[in-house]
């Protein structure tokens with residue numbers, strides 16, 4: 001058996017058909033058009049050449065292929081005519097359905113989970129990301145193994161190269177997968193320890209961390225690039241070595257702040273992937289501010305926002321707890337005048353909403369200001385007098401707070417420092433010690 005190889009499952013440039021099965025009675029939350037566009041977008045994200053896409057209504061589920069007999073014949077015909085070697089079915093297929101569809105359509109078939117795994121595989125930039133994708137993929141394979149191949153079980157000859165005499169093929173395969181997963185988990189532990197160390201270092205620094213989350217295609221990367229475009233290059237390099245998705249960002253009133261981009265969320269994110277990416281998404285949980293970037297020009301914007309909330313909840317980040325939240329209502333430039341006016345008025349009424357256009361930069365300065373306000377919430381400026389000889393206390397203030405002013409007054413140092421209530425209490429405790 002072969003193990004996951006990001007370039008093995010699909011080939012860039014491959015001609016693909018996209019099929020969206022819709023259950024009757026379903027689909028109220030998402031429009032067919034939007035589902036087709038999203039599936040096509042995901043396929044294009046890994047360089048596939050989508051030559052046709054179509055939705056099919058499922059009146060009755062045919063267990064063997066999910067889609068009806070006539071529908072499968074139509075798809076087979078389309079694949080033949082268009083010389084498509086790949087069929088993407090935007091649903092979760094059982095291994096049996098996948099196999100039967102492959103036989104009937106005479107093309108390789110991948111479902112939504114494998115498509116998302118492919119994308120994550122391609123985008124995983126860090127060692128940790130790659131390991132996590134491989135783990136999720138093996139998990140997916142292991143599930144399929146149990147369900148498809150049980151009926152194919154056969155006795156292995158008694159030579160015992162791979163297993164003891166009598167070990168069945170499926171047991172041997174399962175053991176191989178299990179061993180490989182165990183090895184990856186050990187490697188991951190190591191990588192995580194290193195990362196936690198980096199994070200610890202960052203947390204000791206007084207720089208706030210801002211994380212972007214949002215549905216796929218909402219405009220996170222565009223906003224990320226816009227916000228960090230004016231960053232100082234030399235310092236960018238530092239974070240490039242820590243984590244490629246971390247950059248310095250300028251927030252008024254702060255010496256430094258770190259912006260972290262995360263993977264885009266999609267609906268029906270496979271649970272094994274959420275589990276596998278939990279560690280990467282820890283960055284989100286430990287951020288000071290979460291900016292939820294929303295595509296306000298998308299017909300399904302509300303359903304998308306709910307999906308993002310669901311993923312955050314599954315990570316244990318509930319609204320009202322954890323990082324403070326802002327919503328960036330993006331792509332305002334794409335809206336018609338009346339809709340734009342209505343949205344701007346609504347945003348005005350809501351405390352945590354900032355309308356923007358990440359592509360033109362409209363509203364982004366306002367967003368920076370709101371981030372600054374959120375970060376400063378609860379902090380206060382304190383006037384502090386210190387003996388200049390108290391070097392370690394001075395250093396502590398510089399590391400935990402924002403020193404706004406510092407000057408000599410006689411033989412004493414006088415400072416204005418912005419501190420959180422916690423840090424102010426800590427500082428006062430060192431005074432009486």
Ligand SMILES: Nc1nc2c(ncn2[C@@H]2O[C@H](COP(=O)(O)OP(=O)(O)OP(=O)(O)O)[C@@H](O)[C@H]2O)c(=O)[nH]1
Pocket residue numbers: 214215216217218219220221222223263264265330331332333334356357358359360
């Ligand atoms: N008109 C308009 N287009 C935008 C805006 N922001 C982003 N886009 C476009 O929307 C598309 C998606 O933007 P990205 O920044 O790649 O979205 P993302 O959220 O990072 O997407 P994923 O990586 O899939 O999670 C791109 O074609 C952008 O050019 C905007 O404010 N206005």
